[in-house]
Amino acid sequence: MVTTVALVLAGGTGTRLYPASRSDRPKQFHAFGGEDSLLARTVARTGFADETYVLTGDDYADQVREHAPSAGVLVEPAAKDTGPALAYAARIIREQVGDCVLLCLPSDHHVSGDFASVAGRACQVAVETEGLVTMGVEPTRPATGYGYIEPGEFAAGVAPVEQFREKPGAATAEAFVAEGFLWNAGIFAWTPDAFLRECEGTPLDPVATAEDPAEGFDRAEAVSVDYAVLERTEDAYVVPADFEWDDLGSxxxxxxxxxxxxxxxxxxxxxxxxxxxxxxxxxxxxxxxxxxxxxxxxxxxxxxxxxxxxxxxxxxxxxxxxxxxxxxx
Structure with a gap:
């Protein structure tokens, strides 16, 4: 049985939710009407995992420990977007845990429904295919603020990703919805080996291949995982997410x-x-x-x-x- 490790990303500042979100108190530490903070709710959502880590910056590490005392805290060397952060985390967690499958999810999304079942399926597909797996949400409107996934033919609840498409204009978003594209929820599953393999030859290559991951991180450029890896890989898969989802981005x-x-x-x-x-x-x-x-x-x-x-x-x-x-x- 492969160990499942949830990796919660909590290093951003949530600028579009200013003035609630500020440099010393970003949005993941707010409750926004709930009993617990967004971060605490996200960590609770990963209770099915064998282990949970929260990836954050040094300035927020103490707040993470307060909001998510049951999780391990992994501090990224600097703020360089999701690409270097996820590659660095894959290196460190592989060293600490060994063979595992990573479920990577943002700390600031709204999720309601059976998340555990979909996440478990995504992790299973990641192990079986040795590829990169994303969750695709069926659109409820032609949103221009989300990325989209063009799926191939579904079989047994999984489809290859034909391509990832970034945030479109209004007319393109309407076409995407009509053609059966899915929203990219930004929730991923992969084994560290698979992800680091796909990082090679990309802007994340220094983090993936350097003897010292921190030194490789220093040399890597700031880049999103979508641009650096997902838009380039030919080994990506999507599982449908049938839970209620929203990105609390603005x-x-x-x-x-x-x-x-x-x-x-x-x-x-x-x-x-x-x-x-x-x-x-x-x-x-x-x-x-x-x-x-x-x-x-x-x-x-x-x-x-x-x-x-x-x-x-x-x-x-x-x-x-x-x-x-x-x-x-």
Missing amino acids: WDAFERLLTGDDAENAVLGDALTIDASGNVVAADEKHVSLVGVDDLVVAAYDDRVLVVSKVEAQRVREVVSELRAQSRF
């Missing part, structure tokens, strides 16, 4: 998760709306009132307030970029 996602009021305002916290509709309102201990406005995001946390048109919610990262330049994030 404020507009909350209107899909929260029950709206009579005017379809999604409210997280204490708010009053008058002649206002279709808004997303989120706050900590503050009270927020909206009058005569529609389709806005209003988020108030600590000493910061964000107001943005809901259709422009992805542009919050531009605010963060400016604040970082001013050393105010």
Whole structure:
């Protein structure tokens, strides 16, 4: 029986959920209306695994231990996107655990339903094929903020991946949905050997092949695992994810998760709306009132307030970029 190791990625700052997400308290440590933080909920979701690690940066290691005391903490040498991070983790976990299958998942997604069964199937396929396995979610709308997977022919609940497609424009997204493409949930299963094999000859080659993985990490460029490996490999597979899933990447996602009021305002916290509709309102201990406005995001946390048109919610990262330049994030 192959050991199953869950690897939870918790090193990001969640810039599009500013001002709740800040450099010292990124979104994975927030509960957003739940009893536990997103990170704690994700780790609880991996209870079927033999071992669970949380991969994070040195600045967040102590917070990870507070939110996920049952998990091991693996500190990446620096923030270099998901590619080097996952290759480094594969090296370290292979050294510590030996032969295993890795289930790699973000710490900040909403998941509801039988995740364990789908994850177990993905891990089984990863062992049997010695390939890279992803979970594909059936789209509920032509989303432009997600990556897509073009599956081949399904047999016994698995299909080869014909190609990964990055975030499309609106017309292309509609075509993808019509053609049966799946959303790429960013949840992967592979053995360390298989993943590191596929890293060779890519921008992640230094991490995969250097005698010292930390030294190889230093030499690797910052790059996503999607670009570095998944879009290049010819040995990828997809299993369908029949659980409820959403990427809490930006404020507009909350209107899909929260029950709206009579005017379809999604409210997280204490708010009053008058002649206002279709808004997303989120706050900590503050009270927020909206009058005569529609389709806005209003988020108030600590000493910061964000107001943005809901259709422009992805542009919050531009605010963060400016604040970082001013050393105010």
